[in-house]
Amino acid sequence: MKLICLRFPRVSIYRAVLALAFPATLPAQARVTIDAAQAVRVVDERVFGINLVMWDAATNTPQTIALLAAADTRILRIPGGSLSNEYHWKTNTTLANTWKWVTGFDAFANVASSINAQVFVTVNYGTGTAQEAADWVAYANVTKKLGLRFWEIGNECYGSWESDTQAVPHDPYTYATRAADYIAKMKAVDPSIKVGVVGITGEDSYANNTAHPATNPVTKVVRNG
Secondary structure (H helix, E strand, C coil): CCCCCCCCCHHHHHHHHHHHHCCCCCCCCCCCCCCCCCCCCCCCHHHCEEECCCCCCCCCCHHHHHHHHHCCCCEEEECCHHHHHCEECCCCEECCCCCCCCCCHHHHHHHHHHHCCEEEEEECCCCCCHHHHHHHHHHHHHHCCCCCCEEEECCCCCCCCCCCCCCCCCCHHHHHHHHHHHHHHHHHHCCCCEEEECCCCCCCCCCCCCCCCEECCCCCCEECC
């Protein structure tokens, strides 16, 4: 069998594609059959998640817990976005402030246990220490026996909008070095936990890594993202 290639003007090809995609006459009705008894796959629980934040006074209330339960919330993330990089869980404060937030870790834990949800805990990378994070794991999973499995080191650490008191702020090399220390100390307390790190797509995104550029092993191109 011979394969014959024909060359057509580009505009004709576009017209042909449009004609196929949008036929001149459409059926008056379209019938779709769904077999509700057949499960194709289980929806990932992470789809049914929400953030809990330390500034929300209504977090640990019967009304909120009832609403979260009614929504079948399966995942909670604490303690609150960018403030995670300023949050000291032991004192329920941020930075050098002496005033406390209206919702602390024990309140978060009560909400999670009340609705039997999994929790992602974001530890303080920007202004905290690896030991502070390890102490949090110890309090949650050893003292309180909560069995919180998922932890992450910092929030959007690459961005200039995040608090970062390192000598080289928002730097991937510094982050990677410190993250390794965080992971080691946290897993020394509870080896069963999963510890996530912050990443960003694109080798040239947030290209502020001037001291430790990385060479792509495939393309051999030096990147600073």
